[in-house]
Amino acid sequence: MHNLTIPIPDEAIRGLKVGDPVSLSGVMITGRDTAHKWMVETFVKEARPPEGDDREVYEALKDLLAGGAIYHCGPVVAGLDTKEYRFVAAGPTTSTREEPYQGDVMHHFNVKAVIGKGGMGPKTLAACQEVPGVYLHAIGGAASLIAQSVQRVLAVHKLAFGVPEAMWVIEVKDFPAVVTMDAHGASLHAEVEARSKTNLERLLAAEVR
Amino acid sequence: MRDLTSSFLELIRLAATDLPAEVEHSLQTAQAREAPGSAAAGALETILENVPLARQNSTPVCQDTGTPIFYVKFPEGWSTRKLRDQIRQATAQATALSYLRPNAVDSVSGKNSGNNLGDDYFPTIHFEETEEQTLTADLMLKGGGCENVGAQVSLPNAQLGAGRDLGGVRKVVLDAVHKAQGKGCAPGILGVAIGGDRGSSYYASKEALFRPLQDTNPDPKLAALEEQLTDEANQLAIGPMGFGGETTVLGVKVKSMHRLPASFFVSVSYMCWAYRHRSMVVDGADVTYI
Ligand code: SF4
Numbered sequence: 001m002h003n004l005t006i007p008i009p010d011e012a013i014r015g016l017k018v019g020d021p022v023s024l025s026g027v028m029i030t031g032r033d034t035a036h037k038w039m040v041e042t043f044v045k046e047a048r049p050p051e052g053d054d055r056e057v058y059e060a061l062k063d064l065l066a067g068g069a070i071y072h073c074g075p076v077v078a079g080l081d082t083k084e085y086r087f088v089a090a091g092p093t094t095s096t097r098e099e100p101y102q103g104d105v106m107h108h109f110n111v112k113a114v115i116g117k118g119g120m121g122p123k124t125l126a127a128c129q130e131v132p133g134v135y136l137h138a139i140g141g142a143a144s145l146i147a148q149s150v151q152r153v154l155a156v157h158k159l160a161f162g163v164p165e166a167m168w169v170i171e172v173k174d175f176p177a178v179v180t181m182d183a184h185g186a187s188l189h190a191e192v193e194a195r196s197k198t199n200l201e202r203l204l205a206a207e208v209r
Numbered sequence: 210m211r212d213l214t215s216s217f218l219e220l221i222r223l224a225a226t227d228l229p230a231e232v233e234h235s236l237q238t239a240q241a242r243e244a245p246g247s248a249a250a251g252a253l254e255t256i257l258e259n260v261p262l263a264r265q266n267s268t269p270v271c272q273d274t275g276t277p278i279f280y281v282k283f284p285e286g287w288s289t290r291k292l293r294d295q296i297r298q299a300t301a302q303a304t305a306l307s308y309l310r311p312n313a314v315d316s317v318s319g320k321n322s323g324n325n326l327g328d329d330y331f332p333t334i335h336f337e338e339t340e341e342q343t344l345t346a347d348l349m350l351k352g353g354g355c356e357n358v359g360a361q362v363s364l365p366n367a368q369l370g371a372g373r374d375l376g377g378v379r380k381v382v383l384d385a386v387h388k389a390q391g392k393g394c395a396p397g398i399l400g401v402a403i404g405g406d407r408g409s410s411y412y413a414s415k416e417a418l419f420r421p422l423q424d425t426n427p428d429p430k431l432a433a434l435e436e437q438l439t440d441e442a443n444q445l446a447i448g449p450m451g452f453g454g455e456t457t458v459l460g461v462k463v464k465s466m467h468r469l470p471a472s473f474f475v476s477v478s479y480m481c482w483a484y485r486h487r488s489m490v491v492d493g494a495d496v497t498y499i
């Protein structure tokens with residue numbers, strides 16, 4: 001088990017290999033589809049001018065994401081009426097939807113760890129080598145368990161995106177995950193995909209018994 | 210007519226927080242098959258820690274509480290309009306109580322309604338009048354990750370070399386499982402429909418999922434196909450979460466329907482390991498949950 005504390009230093013990132021279980025502690029943010037699209041269009045590509053509180057949120061994110069971690073998660077949150085937020089269920093969502101954005105976001109903000117489920121593609125794998133960073137696979141559906149590792153909700157940005165899509169700033173302790181894409185170019189997802197493809201071809205070549 | 214709002218609320222709470230025992234058992238069996246210390250075994254271990262925790266704390270098994278899909282079978286005399294209202298009220302209450310995540314997003318504006326009430330299609334409610342004396346409501350929570358990896362193919366399909374027969378169906382299903390990799394939160398349960406039109410076919414593929422996990426299809430040909438598909442899908446070795454491993458699916462349920470001479474659809478609904486479904490039976494004043 002590798003214990004990682006956010007912000008994560010480069011040496012710690014380079015020391016991780018595909019298959020390693022990790023336990024994360026520190027402050028991270030959640031971000032999924034709307035957040036990634038917003039970050040890339042407004043600040044990475046500057047395809048549209050910042051509006052409303054965009055700038056303020058961006059400044060806050062810059063600090064949080066430098067050396068930090070972004071978690072693909074749309075949580076169930078209690079205390080919405082009192083603003084005393086508490087994470088009730090907080091498993092990962094499918095990461096591949098962020099593939100068009102993730103590499104750019106990692107470079108722009110110096111993100112060290114992307115956490116989600118299902119793995120990501122070549123662009124993110126390249127960014128993992130360059131930044132350097134890792135992709136950490138959390139266990140899909142283990143939402144109540146993961147919510148217990150969330151000690152506190154420190155802030156929320158862009159709640160107007162909706163509860164699942166908002167960027168929640170959370171302090172976690174012993175958040176469990178597995179390295180499935182490392183900074184040395186290895187991807188467990190690519191391996192499993194290739195092996196299962198061979199198995200599929202073998203099965204498809206045989207007819208029904 | 211009796212007000213069932215509070216009973217529907219309890220049905221939703223159970224579905225979201227209390228995974229059916231048969232699914233949990235099946236996951237335990239799967240865990241015993243994985244190599245100790247492997248990523249696959251670790252994933253199942255975490256899953257099996259999460260299940261009782263959610264049950265005990267009455268918190269969602271998974272944060273994606275999905276599309277609530279209700280199938281209500283009722284005897285003569287009930288008003289579907291009132292039942293629909295009660296289900297919608299219960300859904301909003303369950304969201305306020307954090308049993309459900311607000312999941313209804315307007316496709317044009319992108320706005321989340323905040324209470325899981327969308328248009329007529331959200332939540333999804335199917336009604337059917339029956340000759341039974343009791344009212345039965347089945348609820349399934351169908352998450353987005355697994356719904357996204359479902360597939361529908363019109364046979365024949367040259368790319369897969371799949372013809373219009375059960376051999377062709379087999380190829381479609383195995384290809385769908387391969388394409389899904391771990392993204393539907395494997396190990397999954399597959400609902401497969403053969404025939405129908407595009408709409409009825411997908412509908413039936415979800416209905417098929419309501420069968421008990423360990424039952425046998427009454428049609429011997431389909432029973433054999435289900436067994437073969439389970440075995441072969443596992444030979445793909447995608448494994449829990451797509452980490453590689455012995456168990457890729459927990460089961461396959463196939464339903465056959467009549468079709469047009471010109472059409473031969475195969476529809477696959479992929480249900481993640483977090484197969485949250487519950488039923489309630491209303492018999493006079495008694496309400497039981499299964
Ligand atoms: S696929 Fe199922 S277990 Fe996985 S995140 Fe979606 S609802 Fe949860």
